[in-house]
Amino acid sequence: MSAPVDWTARLEAALAELAASDPETEAYLRANSDLVLRALTGQAVDGGVAPGGVGAKVVVNMSAAHVPAFVADGYKNAYDLDAEAARRVGEKPAVSAKRLAVDTALQSLHQGAPEDIYFAAVELNGCGVGFYGDLCLVLRDDVTQEADVVLDRNSYDLIREPLRSRIEAAAGGGDPAPARADQAAQMAGVMNRDVQAIAAIKVLQGRLPVQRLMSTGMVSGGVLEDEDYIEVLRPSGFSVGDLTEVRLTSAEVALDERIRGRALTGRPPSQAELVWRDNRRRAEDRLRALGVPVRVVAAAGRTKG
Amino acid sequence: MHAWRIDALDPRAGIAFVSWRGETLFESPDLENAPAFYIAAPTFAAIPLAHRAIALGAERRGFQVGLIVNGAEFPFETLEDVSDFVRRLYLTSAGAGPRGGGAPTVPEPGPGLGPDGLAPDGEAEAPSSDLRGAATRFAERAFDLQVGPARVVEWPAQAYAVDLEAMEKGRAPIVHGAMILLVELLERYRGASDAERLDRWSRAGQRLVETIARLELVPWLTQGAPSARLHAACKAFLNASQGWDGDYGHRSAVWWALVHMQTPFRNGRWAEEGLLLWAGAGPGSEPLDDLASWPLPLDLAKAIGALDPARASVADLLSVVLGAPGLMQDAPEVEAVLSFAAARVVAHAGARYVGGGVAFILEEADQPIAVARHAGLAAAAGAWLAENLPTRVFARPLEQVISSPLITAVEGALA
Numbered sequence: 070m071s072a073p074v075d076w077t078a079r080l081e082a083a084l085a086e087l088a089a090s091d092p093e094t095e096a097y098l099r100a101n102s103d104l105v106l107r108a109l110t111g112q113a114v115d116g117g118v119a120p121g122g123v124g125a126k127v128v129v130n131m132s133a134a135h136v137p138a139f140v141a142d143g144y145k146n147a148y149d150l151d152a153e154a155a156r157r158v159g160e161k162p163a164v165s166a167k168r169l170a171v172d173t174a175l176q177s178l179h180q181g182a183p184e185d186i187y188f189a190a191v192e193l194n195g196c197g198v199g200f201y202g203d204l205c206l207v208l209r210d211d212v213t214q215e216a217d218v219v220l221d222r223n224s225y226d227l228i229r230e231p232l233r234s235r236i237e238a239a240a241g242g243g244d245p246a247p248a249r250a251d252q253a254a255q256m257a258g259v260m261n262r263d264v265q266a267i268a269a270i271k272v273l274q275g276r277l278p279v280q281r282l283m284s285t286g287m288v289s290g291g292v293l294e295d296e297d298y299i300e301v302l303r304p305s306g307f308s309v310g311d312l313t314e315v316r317l318t319s320a321e322v323a324l325d326e327r328i329r330g331r332a333l334t335g336r337p338p339s340q341a342e343l344v345w346r347d348n349r350r351r352a353e354d355r356l357r358a359l360g361v362p363v364r365v366v367a368a369a370g371r372t373k374g
Numbered sequence: 375m376h377a378w379r380i381d382a383l384d385p386r387a388g389i390a391f392v393s394w395r396g397e398t399l400f401e402s403p404d405l406e407n408a409p410a411f412y413i414a415a416p417t418f419a420a421i422p423l424a425h426r427a428i429a430l431g432a433e434r435r436g437f438q439v440g441l442i443v444n445g446a447e448f449p450f451e452t453l454e455d456v457s458d459f460v461r462r463l464y465l466t467s468a469g470a471g472p473r474g475g476g477a478p479t480v481p482e483p484g485p486g487l488g489p490d491g492l493a494p495d496g497e498a499e500a501p502s503s504d505l506r507g508a509a510t511r512f513a514e515r516a517f518d519l520q521v522g523p524a525r526v527v528e529w530p531a532q533a534y535a536v537d538l539e540a541m542e543k544g545r546a547p548i549v550h551g552a553m554i555l556l557v558e559l560l561e562r563y564r565g566a567s568d569a570e571r572l573d574r575w576s577r578a579g580q581r582l583v584e585t586i587a588r589l590e591l592v593p594w595l596t597q598g599a600p601s602a603r604l605h606a607a608c609k610a611f612l613n614a615s616q617g618w619d620g621d622y623g624h625r626s627a628v629w630w631a632l633v634h635m636q637t638p639f640r641n642g643r644w645a646e647e648g649l650l651l652w653a654g655a656g657p658g659s660e661p662l663d664d665l666a667s668w669p670l671p672l673d674l675a676k677a678i679g680a681l682d683p684a685r686a687s688v689a690d691l692l693s694v695v696l697g698a699p700g701l702m703q704d705a706p707e708v709e710a711v712l713s714f715a716a717a718r719v720v721a722h723a724g725a726r727y728v729g730g731g732v733a734f735i736l737e738e739a740d741q742p743i744a745v746a747r748h749a750g751l752a753a754a755a756g757a758w759l760a761e762n763l764p765t766r767v768f769a770r771p772l773e774q775v776i777s778s779p780l781i782t783a784v785e786g787a788l789a
Contacts, residue, residue, distance in 0.1 A: 130435065132387030134468075147433050158385050158463065158775050160442040162400055167430060168439070170403035188434035200412055200428055201435040202387060225427035229405035296428040328416070332660050337720045337754075340696050340762045341388065341461055343662045344468040345416035347689075 071254040076266035083270045087278045094278050101283045105269040108193060108288045125264060125292070126313075127208045127217075127301050128192040130201035133345075136352035140359065143308040144206075148184040171224050174249040178218045178257050179302050187306050191219065191264055191299040193289040196318045196366050198298055204352060205316040212311040213301075215261035220253070220300040221271060227253060260301065267299055268292050314362040315353075322365050325349055377449030378456050380441040381410070382432035388415030388464030389437070391429030392456050397447045399440045405430060411453060415464050418457040443771045451523040458524075458766045462697040462776050469678065469693030503547065504530040505759065506702055506709050512764070513700035516773040524766040529759065541745070544713075544752025547706070549594045551714025552586050553604055554707055555688065556595065558671045560607040560631060563614055578667040579635035585664060585718050590729040590747055592632065593739035596625045604628060611635075629735050661719045665689035674707055679777075688715050696762045698777040716755040727751040 084102060088095030111124030131139060147168070150157070172183035179186060189208070190198050197205035226232055227249055239248035258267055272283075272291030292299065328338045328346045338346075353363050381391040381399065395408040410423040423429065433439045441448045450456045508529055515525060559579060566575040586592060595604070605624045608631035612618040615634055622630070666689040675683035678694040678701055692715040695701050695708060702708045721728050727750030767773070 132384060132389065134386045134388075135436065145436060147436070147439075150436055150438075157438045158383070158441070158778060159438075159448070160445065162440055162442050165400045165433075165439055166403040167399070167405055168433060171430075188431070198428075198431075200389075200391075200414075201432055201437075202389070223427045223431050225405060225430040228403060229425065229427055230407060233404055296424055300431075324416070329660060332719075332722060334722055334724050337661075337722060337758055339416070340693060340719075341418065341464055342416040343660075343719070344465065344693060345388070346660075347662045347666075348468075 071251045074255060074258060074263070076258050076263040076270075080266040080270050083274060087273060089278075093280055097280045097282065098273060098278055102269045102273060104283055105272050105288050105291075106265045108285055109265040109268050109292070124193070125268065126192050126210075127189045127213045127260075127303070128197040128316075129187075129189045129206045129208070129307075130197040130199060131204050131206055132202040133204050133348040133352035135202070136204070136348075136355055140309050140355055144187060144306045146184075146187045146306065149306075167225070167228055170228055170246070170249065173246055174227055174253040175218075175224055175302065177250050178253060179304060181304050185304055187303040188224075189301040189303055190293060191268065191301060193292045194285070194366065195289050195293055196316045197293065198296075199318060200296065203317070203321050203349065206312055207314045207316060208307060208311055209313040212307060213260065214304070215259075217260040217304070218302040219258050219260050219264050219267060220256045220302070221258070221267045222256060222300065223296075223298065224253070224256075224300055226256075264299065271297075271299065309356070309359055309361060312356075312361050314364055315356055317349075317363065317365050319365055319367045321349075375449070377451065378453060379447045379449060380456070381426060381429035382437040382439055383441055383460070384432070384437045385460075385463045386467045388418070388460060388467075389413070389432075390456060390460045391423070391426070391432055391437075392420075392450070392453070393426055393429065397449075399447055411456075413453075413457050413460050415461075418461045418464075420453045420457060441775075443775060448772060455524045455766055455768075458764060459768065459772065459776070462764055465693040465697030466776055466778075469690040469695075469697070503706070503709055504543070505547075505713075505756075506704075506706065509699045509702035509709075510704070512767055513703050515767045516700065516770050519767065519769040520771075522769055524768045527764060527767050529763045530756070541749040541752055544756055545594075545748045547710045547713035548589070548717045548752065548755065549591055549598060550706070550710035551712070551717075552582075552589075552591050553595060553601060554671060554674075554711055555582060555668050555714065556586070556631075557601075557604050557607045558669055559635070560611040562669060563611050574667075576636075578669070581659060581664045581667050583632050583635050584731060585721065586632070587731045587733050588721055588728050589717055589751060590733075590744045592629075592733035593737050593741075593744070595632075596628045596735075598739045600624045607631075632733075662689050664718055665692060665715055670711070671707070674705075674711060677701060677705060677708060691715065692719075696759075697764075698773075699763055700773070700777070712759070713755060716759045717751055720754040720758050721751070725750075725754070727754060 080102065084095065084098050088098050109125040129144065131144075145153075151161075151164070172186075175186070176183060192205070192207070195205075199205075227236070232252055236245050236248045236252050239245075239251070258264065268291075272288055275291050275294070275297075276283075276287070325346050328342045331338050332343065332346075356363055376394055376396055378392050378394055379397065379399065381393050383390045390413045391410065392413060393408040393410040395406065398406065405426055408426060410426045410429060411420040412423050412429075413420050430439070450459065508527075512527055515527070519525065559575070559582060563575060566572040586595065601624075605627055608627035609622060611631050612622070612627065612634065616630075618630075666687045668688040670678075670680070670683075670686045670688060670691055672683050674691060675686035678686065678691050680686035680690060688711060691708065691711055695712050702712065727747040729744070729747060768776070
């Protein structure tokens with residue numbers, strides 16, 4: 070397997086490449102890189118000790134419809150749910166060749182059984198990977214294990230272009246599994262040591278290198294942007310007591326309130342809209358009753374209670 | 375053969391990732407490029423995705439991977455087919471288990487409607503209905519379609535306002551539904567044996583009486599179509615709650631039951647001023663709060679496949695039947711409760727067909743204003759149902775997937 074990636078050195082190389090030998094641009098890139106590092110650790114602009122509870126967080130998105138089950142039984146991964154079949158329809162499939170290929174590639178990184186891994190994402194001030202659910206569950210810092218493996222992208226990138234062709238070429242027509250594991254190692258780091266550099270590379274490579282300082286909102290947006298996120302491989306599940314807060318997007322809160330308004334005074338909502346809103350109300354009530362704050366992210370990088 | 379196929383699906387969340395591809399999800403270790411879309415509650419609009427890795431990553435967050443029916447990945451012909459499938463599955467999933475609040479009284483649901491249902495006296499058989507007829511045709515088409523693409527379906531959204539006959543056709547199941555729910559709630563009063571249950575029962579009663587009053591259905595229950603069971607349920611309730619054991623006629627028994635359902639344990643002002651029933655005209659509570667507080671008769675709860683029939687509510691029935699309307703065929707009581715529930719959803723404050731919530735004991739049925747309002751109500755409820763019923767009928771195996779109750783077993787423990 071490949072040696073662990075030196076993400077600090079990789080960040081240096083990325084800065085040099087982005088600066089393209091222009092000293093002014095490089096100065097701004099370094100300032101922006103420092104800004105990302107400080108934002109991820111929660112330090113103020115002028116440095117100093119980071120206050121607790123700020124900075125990068127490990128998050129998992131979940132539909133409000135699943136909060137009752139989560140509160141009762143904790144968070145479950147694909148293998149847990151396959152065993153229960155409680156949330157499945159149709160006939161039970163075998164574990165897909167795709168999941169097996171990715172799990173095999175990741176196993177040398179986390180050294181555990183695939184069944185024991187729980188996937189999460191790194192988030193700064195936003196609402197996580199909204200595709201996976203309307204609630205962004207934010208884990209407490211002390212629950213996030215410092216030695217957790219992080220990947221600079223979705224692990225399923227390993228089996229699609231362009232990495233797939235690169236892996237096949239490295240395999241030279243043989244079994245691609247070892248080359249896929251090597252590629253996974255090239256995407257991997259350790260939570261407490263590497264996540265800031267991984268995030269800085271991701272944020273800076275995602276923007277044109279201009280001679281302006283970035284804002285916190287830009288950093289937040291760059292760390293997790295729609296389908297593009299930093300993946301966390303947690304070696305254990307979590308429960309409601311492990312949450313520091315739950316975040317809601319302002320767009321969905323607006324939709325929620327619009328449904329309420331229409332139910333009371335206007336064009337009647339659809340049944341699906343009523344059910345969706347009902348699930349959210351009940352989830353929020355349940356979480357608040359258990360002492361979990363629920364906040365609305367009102368603007369890029371900013372939250373309001 | 376290429377088709378729209380599910381990459382990842384969360385029925386209860388109402389979320390699906392879908393791509394245009396061959397049947398390759400389980401066999402190949404490679405994730406090929408394909409047009410990919412994201413479909414999610416509450417709009418179920420198809421949103422394009424840049425790539426499918428996000429879809430496969432969903433499996434890591436509790437989504438099921440793919441949809442296997444008859445040993446193969448199910449092929450959809452259009453994205454609209456997928457959207458309606460996910461929407462219907464979301465509804466049947468939502469309605470299959472008890473909602474958090476649960477229906478009011480737990481231990482003693484009514485004895486069930488029995489083989490003759492709860493028809494008004496002299497009506498052993500419920501009249502034919504356009505909606506039920508359409509549900510029967512829907513189920514028959516699904517039965518005929520063993521394989522193949524979905525077929526577009528349309529539902530009757532009659533313009534009930536056009537004539538009196540059409541309006542009465544639309545109003546009849548709404549009144550019937552009100553009667554079914556009223557009887558069920560009254561018969562559950564005896565189970566309200568402690569303060570908490572009595573409080574929940576009372577809240578449900580207030581919501582039901584308010585709705586009945588705002589929809590101007592009171593005269594139709596007191597005079598419109600006498601029902602021996604409703605009469606008996608009202609008298610039993612008045613006896614249990616007020617100690618009244620007189621031989622009340624149908625009109626008086628129903629009237630006083632409505633009055634006292636609002637405040638069964640405060641035998642004061644309402645009893646003295648009970649010639650006038652007043653129920654706030656809103657905006658008040660949200661529709662699903664009302665619907666979830668009204669318990670279903672045991673027969674209907676079983677008919678919709680409720681996990682815990684004694685706790686099933688009208689909200690559950692509405693979701694399940696809108697997702698799987700075949701349940702309505704040959705079941706006039708299901709249609710009746712569905713129609714009343716739809717009437718409640720469209721009865722928002724300010725709607726021109728909603729009254730002020732005031733009823734007078736001597737008020738006669740079919741006052742001209744009430745007729746006009748009922749025409750509007752029936753039209754609005756019918757249109758809402760047509761908008762929320764399936765837009766497609768699928769091959770039978772997929773219809774069975776949609777109808778299969780989905781339960782997260784622990785949810786009941788929260789109620």
